[in-house]
Amino acid sequence: MSHAGDLLFLLCSTQSRMNQLGATKWIDESRQGTALQPEEPSATSSRKCYIESYGCQMNFNDSEIVAAILKEQGYGLTTDVAQADLVLINTCAIREKAEQTVRKRLQEFKSLKQNKADMLVGVLGCMAERLRHRLLEEEKLVDLVVGPDAYRSLPALIAEAESGQKAVNVLLSREETYADISPVRLNSNGVTAFVSIMRGCNNMCTFCVVPFTRGRERSRSPQSILRECEELFEQGYREVTLLGQNVDSYYWIDPQTQQATTFAQLLEMVAQINPWLRVRFSTSHPKDITDEVLYTMARYPNICKYIHLPVQSGSTRILQLMNRTYTREGYLKKVERIREILPDCGLSTDIIAGFCTETEADHQETLSLMDICEYDMAYMFMYSERPGTLAARRYTDDVPLEVKKRRLQEIVEKERTLALKNMQKEVGKVRTVLIEGPSKRSDQDFCGRTDQNKMVVFPKKHYRKGQYVNVRITGCTAATLLGEVVEETIPEMVA
Known part of the structure; x- marks a missing residue:
């Protein structure tokens, strides 16, 4: 979940439930109001x-x-x-x-x-x-x-x-997590749900308002998270996404036993609720994601092989101005480690075009990093100064608007090319898909996502929402896979 941007952003390739759009739409849907x-x-x-x-x-x-x-x-x-x-x-x-x-x-x-x-x-x-x-x-x-x-x-x-x-x-709290409140599911498809595991953020990225609007980081107890996930499964939900500004820094100490729970341990606990409950998470911070998390993902088939890893810029100089606490080289080592431990892992990111003092050379470093990482999807933004942030106090927003627009367009075009390339690689493969509901374009089709978070559309036939099916991919666009369910389907788990 990125905390910067201006005007418009484009979602290329894989559709995420947070902001689902096709690669050719210029619209800021996630910022539109939704009547829940x-x-x-x-x-x-x-x-x-x-x-x-x-x-x-x-x-x-x-x-x-x-x-x-x-x-x-x-x-x-x-x-x-x-x-x-x-x-x-x-x-x-x-x-x-x-x-x-x-x-x-x-x-x-x-x-x-x-x-x-x-x-x-x-x-x-x-x-x-x-x-x-x-x-x-x-x-x-x-x-x-x-x-x-x-x-x-x-x-x-x-x-x-x-x-x-x-x-x-408007008082901020160091303790409030709403852990005892069972959310009323709004705009729900009855299959997928979000579960907040922590609130606030301790990372003082200079472009970001979140530490000032949501306060310091605090984690929910694992017991309350597990209870919510178990209840969702009993109600028929088959996928949960664990939410936090930086899930990898989740850390809970039991007040009685002083025993600590890390994010990797929490992830394993949720995966063990039931093998038919898919588990996703968002968002990761490159400085905090660990091998322990990656190995946990590798051990459990129901933990989806997909990571959202915001980079923001491919230039170490700009990353330092952003206070991202990692370098270009450090980020690429994290990506390399993900590829080693999870070879089939989907990868997405956030990118900001035109941050303060960004030069053409900095911009080219971002484009070259995209080529190396070959992202499946990206949230792409033009930088806009937000009142109260460290960047607003320290730096001048000195990149001209027209330059920002041109650089963003180049980033968008690069990501569109990479997205289509990655989708084309899926053609011919058989992927497990959780049916989320009817396709938006045709009531004769269902849609659902693969383990790697790629949206698939296929004929309904006799299948049902909430069912796992194996789908052979027969075609694609830059945003959506097209397929046919093969006869060998995964049995539906009855709660």
């Missing part, structure tokens, strides 16, 4: 809440936590904002366009309130602390502002707002 839908209708609830989320998957997971808290207060969820008593917008502070979009939506909600005076509007998440005064006092767009560590206080804040007061809680 509940698993079940809430027609009997006396009060209705409408939640709209922006940004990374951590934000969407937070919205599921908020939905669970509000459910306990008697709120049902609605996808019709006009029917809502409470409207919440979960915000992203990664780039300026996201903030502009949120402000536009708040203006629309303000107009809606003119015909429904008792409607409350609130802002959640990463924009809350920085813009609270402006949104509450200057523009008077919202009734409550709640930071990512303050969701438990929502009931009290709602009551305060209902009394006519402006309600605010």
Whole structure:
């Protein structure tokens, strides 16, 4: 999950559930608002809440936590904002366009309130602390502002707002993980789910706002994570993605026994829940991913062979300015180690074009690193300065916009070429696919992802969502594999 960017980014090749797009679409879908839908209708609830989320998957997971808290207060969820008593917008502070979009939506909600005076509007998440005064006092767009560590206080804040007061809680916490809250699964396909294993970040990358908006790093207890994953499996889910800003730095010390649990150990625990439960994780940091994690992945067939390893730049000089704490050479050694231990592992990354002082030579180093790593997919961004970050305080954003655009386009073209090449290598192979649901383009086809996180589309026939099937790959685009299910299918596991 990258924390930089500007304007548009392109998702090439493998479709990720966090931001699923074809390689030819220029659109920032992950930053668009999504009206979150509940698993079940809430027609009997006396009060209705409408939640709209922006940004990374951590934000969407937070919205599921908020939905669970509000459910306990008697709120049902609605996808019709006009029917809502409470409207919440979960915000992203990664780039300026996201903030502009949120402000536009708040203006629309303000107009809606003119015909429904008792409607409350609130802002959640990463924009809350920085813009609270402006949104509450200057523009008077919202009734409550709640930071990512303050969701438990929502009931009290709602009551305060209902009394006519402006309600605010943006305090960050060193302990809050919401470990005891079972998220209400929103926009769920019933097959795949995200499970947060930690919150916050200790890495002070100079371009990134996350340490300032989400606070310091803290891990959930492994017991709470295992309980959530077990419950999901019992409910019919067949894949979990373990989420964190930097999952490899997960570290839990039992307060009674003082026994520590590392990410590799946690990964193994989750894999042992059931061999029919697929396990993924995101995001890894190159400085923290270990051989222990890689060997654990190799030992368990149900741990997917796919790693998202953000590089940001191929230039050691730029990496130092970004405070990424590794060099170009160090990153390439990590990739080499992944290839040695997991030869068939899918690999994706994040890349920022036009960071402060980036020269043409720095840019060429990024392109050459892409050739070496042969990424299956990349999230690609133009750098934009974010208020409050170390880069905003230390450096001048001195790369002209037109240069940034041209460099980003070259990165995009490079990744499109690499993505298509990697997809073409899949043709003729038989891959195990977990059926996630109908294809978006045809109700006669199913879609699902391979172990390596490549999306496959194939005829439905008599197969069912949530079933594992073996698919022979017969064709591809740069974003999607096409195939046919072979007769030998993997039996469906009945919970």
